[in-house]
Amino acid sequence: MSAPPAAGELRSVRLGPFTTEAGVRLPDVTVAFRTWGALDAAASNAAVVCHALTGDSDAAAWWPGLVGSGRLVDPERQFVVCANALGSCYGTTGPGTLDADGRRFGSRFPSVTIRDQARLHARLLNHLGVREVALAVGASMGGMQALELALVDREAGPDRVRRLVLVGMGAQHGAWQIGISEAQRMAIRADPRWQGGDFPADSPPEAGLAAARAMAMTTYRSAELYAERFGRTPHEPRFEPTDPRFAVESYLRYQGAKLAGRFDAGAYVRLTEAMDTHDVGRGGQRVDAATALGRLRADALCVGISSDVLYPPAETRALADLVPAGRYAELDSPFGHDAFLVDFDALDALVRPFLADTGFLAA
Ligand SMILES: CC(=O)SCCNC(=O)CCNC(=O)[C@H](O)C(C)(C)COP(=O)(O)OP(=O)(O)OC[C@H]1O[C@@H](n2cnc3c(N)ncnc32)[C@H](O)[C@@H]1OP(=O)(O)O
Ligand SMILES: N[C@@H](CCO)C(=O)O
Structure with a gap:
């Protein structure tokens, strides 16, 4: 039997063919990911961390205020999973990947959606044997994926995602x-x-x-x-x-x-x-955002950033209002959108009460 992987070690897995929402078939998709901690006997202690636009799978490195020993997302208690997103360039299949003929995909790499990225995260969770996601957390593009994971992840039955922490984003990318x-x-x-x-x-x-x-x-x-x-x-x-x-x-x-x-x-x-496709209300069912989010069973904390000019906090508050078990909190910071990567203590102070109230910290 091979030794278990070291905590946070970069790994990759080939998950086979993947068909995008637009119907383009990628013959063999690779996902680069890292895990910390161990899955419990009920396979219900996963904490899924999704990175922002230029991040990678090393959540402990770029989110040290949130992920790590003694932090809110603690490998002593959770099985922490972070995967490089579909279309990125840190090990998961994307435009820089070589095709079967050894040529970069380049512009031949299809357009993908946030929902595609979330579906691939769900596939990885299936591969890892995760039955329930105790927490899905992300900011900006990562938050969009975490939200879509809760909305579209029906592969393991409804409501695999129990809690969401969504930072610096709204229900859709607007003009x-x-x-x-x-x-x-x-x-x-x-x-x-x-x-x-x-x-x-x-x-x-x-x-x-x-x-x-x-x-x-x-x-x-x-x-x-x-x-x-x-x-x-x-x-x-x-x-x-x-x-x-x-x-x-x-x-x-x-x-x-x-x-x-x-x-x-x-x-x-x-x-x-992909971020421009973010709109929880679109898709096959053509429902509006309120209807789509109204089906969400997860507890959700939506964190707006007071000085965020890219995703004005009012949009994050509006998202929280549409989630049945949604709450809003505001990170008061001069750092703008990037505050989530910088103002760790303030973020911890907002997220901790939510995770305590919803039983995550006691779990
Ligand atoms: C494989 C990977 O590395 S990907 C994983 C890591 N990256 C991510 O996750 C993406 C998200 N991260 C980020 O966006 C950023 O790193 C942040 C937001 C966390 C921090 O941003 P930083 O660039 O470190 O901070 P800041 O805005 O203060 O800039 C500091 C840099 O600007 C330089 N700088 C400051 N003022 C000036 C100036 N007037 N002229 C030139 N350079 C300047 C500093 O010397 C410093 O350089 P350094 O990065 O080489 O140390
Ligand atoms: N600074 C972050 C912001 C994107 O939300 C990044 O580069 O990923």
């Missing part, structure tokens, strides 16, 4: 979020090396992706934080006319280059498109 996504995709498509998504692997469209990230970074923080950090501070030294003039310009160029060095532009396009 504001779709517009911001599209502006970023336009920057990527404008890169001369983009070539319709099939850019040469040795020469990816770094400038386009960097510009997209710079735009995104302005929506992930608040005007207050930018003013406090950078003000009108000049960037020095300045040798060339093209060098940044202000510290904030230097910061955004740095952030752009940093993401371009670690992320796949094709995945960025497909993942932002």
Whole structure:
């Protein structure tokens, strides 16, 4: 018998063919994932953590305030699962994956939806033998997937997800979020090396992706934080006319280059498109959000972020109002949308009472 995997070790599994909501068949999908802790005898102690746009399966690394020994999601008590999302570039099948002929999928990788990503998470949970999900938690794109997991996961019977913590998101991507996504995709498509998504692997469209990230970074923080950090501070030294003039310009160029060095532009396009599909009320049944969410049996805490300009907290509050067992809490933070990745103590203080009240911490 082989030794159990070390806690948090990166693993991958081939889950076979997967047909997207749009009807495109991917012949063999691989999911990269990590687990911490052990599944209990009833297979009912899973805590599923879903990452945001550019994150990966290492939840203990990017969410140390929430996941880890002595934290709310504690491997001593829960079987913690975090998978890289369908369409991303950290081990799960996506545009950067090689096909059977050894060619990058590139633009041939189909558009996927948040619901597709959630269905793949559900498949992984089946593979791991999970009967009940004690908690599904995520922020931004991760929260959308956690919510869809609770809504569409009927593979193991209804209501496999018992509790939800959803941060910095609403019931759907509206015109504001779709517009911001599209502006970023336009920057990527404008890169001369983009070539319709099939850019040469040795020469990816770094400038386009960097510009997209710079735009995104302005929506992930608040005007207050930018003013406090950078003000009108000049960037020095300045040798060339093209060098940044202000510290904030230097910061955004740095952030752009940093993401371009670690992320796949094709995945960025497909993942932002997936986020644009987020709308709990759409789909085969064509029901509205209130009807779709009205069927949800899970206890849900929806956390809005006071300074989030990308997902205004009113949208998160409206989501909570539509969930029968939904509650709303607001993270008061100047960090904007990214507060969930930074303001750990404040997030813990909001989530802890919900998890205590709903029996998760006692479990
Ligand atoms: C495999 C993987 O790595 S993916 C998993 C990890 N990533 C994720 O999960 C995605 C989510 N994470 C994030 O979005 C971010 O990392 C956050 C929100 C958690 C934190 O963002 P950060 O970039 O670390 O913070 P912040 O906005 O303060 O920027 C600090 C950086 O800007 C640099 N910087 C600050 N001011 C300036 C300036 N005027 N000019 C140039 N650079 C500047 C700092 O030197 C620092 O550089 P460093 O990242 O090399 O240390
Ligand atoms: N900073 C986060 C924000 C997206 O919600 C990320 O890069 O994934």
